[in-house]
Amino acid sequence: MQETANNNVATSGYLEIISFHLGKQVFCVNIMSVREIRGWAPSTTLPHSPPHVLGVINLRGSVIPVIDMAIRLGLPAIKPTERSAIIVTNIAGKLVGLLVENVSDMITVKNADLQPAPDVLPAAERALTKAIIPVDEQMICYLDLDALFSTEDEMAA
């Protein structure tokens, strides 16, 4: 927070992230991808949608899809409560809502702290995790939303 947060991660030495909980696991996304954070509201279910696509919500007149991140990441589904949140992200120019258990923090980390994900998964799954960030004894999984969404397109296709 003391240094300038910049979109260009490579040039600046710092990265600003928003971390959130899914079950006991902590994940994070780049704050620049985030457009807005909302409290949970019921979504309209779409017919024949895959299990992780919860439906669509009305965001000030524009309709955006909501994805259950727990299911998308292969974790047990979370039950939405009043304390759940939807992180509205801008991925490749499209708005997508991510349902998370709760938003925990806004953190600034050094790029040097980013550690690559272990090389044990197939390439498609591994692409989801951009890096692992250890912060105060907890491991935060830094998600690559572009990869998430491009894979989403492949799956939908």
Place this chain on the structure above:
Amino acid sequence: MLISRKLPLAAALLTIMSIGASSIVSLQIGSSAVNEKIVEKLEAVVDGRRNQLETFLANLQQDLTATSQNNLMRIALEGFKYDWGFLGADVSPELKRRYITENPFPAGERQKYDTAQKPDAAKISSYDQTHERYHGQLREMASSRGWEDFYLVDMNGNVMYSVNKYDDYASNLRSDAMKGTGLGQVFQGIVGDNVTDRTVFADYEPYAPINGQPAAFMGHALNSQMGMVGVIIIRVPSGKIADIMTNTAGLGETGETVLLNSDGYLISDSIRTPANDMLAVRIDSDVQRNARGSSVVVGSLEGYRNMDSSVAMTGVKFDGADWTVAALIDKSEAGASMVMMRNAILGVALLLLLGALAVSIWFSRSLTKPIEALVDNMRRLAEGDTSIELAGENRKDEIGEMVRSVAVFRNAAIEKVELEREADDNRSQTEKRRQDREAAKAEETRLMQQAVDSLADGLHKLSEGDLTIRLETPFIDSLDRLRLDFNASVEKLNETLSDVTENIHGINGDTGELRAAADDLSRRTEQQAASLEQTSAALDEITATVKNSSERADEATSKVAEAKQSTDTSSKVVSQAINAMGRIEEASGEISKIINVIDEIAFQTNLLALNAGVEAARAGEAGKGFAVVAQEVRELAQRSATAAKDIKGLINKSGEEVKSGVTLVRETGEALSMIAEHVTAINDQINSIATAAREQANGLTEINSAVNQMDQVTQQNAAMVEETTAVTHRLTSGAASLEGLVRQFTLTGGSRPVSVSAQASMPGPAKHTSAPAAPKPAARPKAVASAVGESTSNSRPVQSPARNMLNTVARAFGGGKSNNPTAASQDDWEEF
């Protein structure tokens, strides 16, 4: 006539009539039934044969029609026609020579000769070749269908071909010789009338070419597209018809079925006769004339095969032929079962008749025999013989009744004789008894006088005081009891007086003891009076104590009432406390709601701060300051959320505390109400103690009065002792005077009463008795007088004051629940 003859006769007549009537009826019914059955059977058989025959003929027609439509026939005929033209003018003799006279096979087997063509012959006949070509197939066809012969005839009447080659082969059917035969008639019927679409039939007639045996023919036109080209003719297979008609199943030994033509001649050979009957035997009967239709006609037939037979006939219509099928059976065979039945019935009837006769004779014997015996007995009874034996008294029927009636007569007669004899006996006995009585009476008078004298003597001695007298001489029986009683009376008197003497001695001794006892009593009475004084003083002290305890009980009652009021008040306080706790719970709920709202606000604030942070981050360097503010806001929101969570925990905890407080207060309330119940119970107990104390006080008052009464009674006892002493002295003098009186009697055993003068000589104290003097008469004269009165009257019981007192005390301490107050009240003073 006697009953013993009448009964069997009547039975035999009845049996004959009933059996006869039933036999006739059953024979008639049987006969008609058998006849009906035979007729039915014949009808069924004849109907069956007719159906078989019609089926067979129809099949024959179909076969022939089918054959005529076979191209082979037309081709064969054309072939034969063509060859016919090459055989010259004398075609008929030529062919007859080739196939009949030069046929190596005998008549009847000529069909086996396939061709007249000699293998080594120089000249070849085309007819022989054609014959050889077709004969095998045509022969096979004819034999497989059972046809007796098969002809191919051209339109000119020439018999071009025949399977069996009899004399009709190669002849002309228009010639005079053949025109009249069945074959010629069929040809004429087809060609002359131009019948192309059906068969033509010629009935059985003797046919010369086969030695005059009957033959029937059937023919059909051979048609080509140009019209009729020839005729095929078959000889009807008589053998097959014979097979149908010779079936005699179900027709017994003599029955058969035969086929008749319209003139009544048999056209099937009868199986029952050795000779060939076809067209030889004729059955001329009205039945046959009536049976032209399809219905079955039944009748009888005489003359045929020399027998009288039942017959059923029905007509068979076929293509111009008018045949009749007849089924017949000999009447004697049909009726054979009837004869057997009649014989059996007659035999059974005879047996029944004999049986009925035997039974009726036995039955009439059993009736008439006892009646005869009874008649004999009655006659003897009428003559006065009562010794008759009556048999059959136990029978249940009318004869038994009669025997019992006769028995009553016999018994009456016996009884009458017995009564007369008894009357005679009675009269003589009465006379003898009267004389005996008179003699006895005289003896009795004498003995009685003797007894009276003796008794008078004894009484005289007794009046002189002599108790030793005894009457030893026995009296007569009736008065001897008087003597014994007299002796017993004297003895008893003697014993009594002796006892009296001894008792006087006893009384003298007792009187001394009595005096000593009276002195003793006087002393003890004084001691009792002193004890009573002490008792009275002790009672006063007890009364004071009891009164004191009664007052204490009353005091305790009032304390208990106060305690009860206190517990009631406490109960109200407890319920108020419970209500207060409830209100605290409600307030906690309200606080919880508010906290939730605060929590919600914190959450929303956090979200807003996050969004602000996001915006700041996006703004880059320009939003840096704003990001700091957003972070601060987020921390504040998180703190307020944490604080709200803590408060919620505290509120929940206080709610639980309040709940346990309510439980405790409720338990306290229950404990208080239990205390109130106990206080009420204590109050009851104390009340009963107070009641008991009051009753004790009452009881003590009564005890006091009882002690006073006891004192009075003690005074009366003292007076009583004095009186007793005086009475003792009077008793002594009385005993002395009694002894003097007894001494006047002379007693047995010579014992004299002992003198009592020693005691009797002390009259001093006895005289004192007349003037009662008590030790303390002056103190309570009235009490003494009443005491004397009581002792002399000795009848009115006085209630014991001491017992009275005890009862009262018991009642006081037992809450008035004395076990037996009535029993106690009945106890009287004398027991004390």
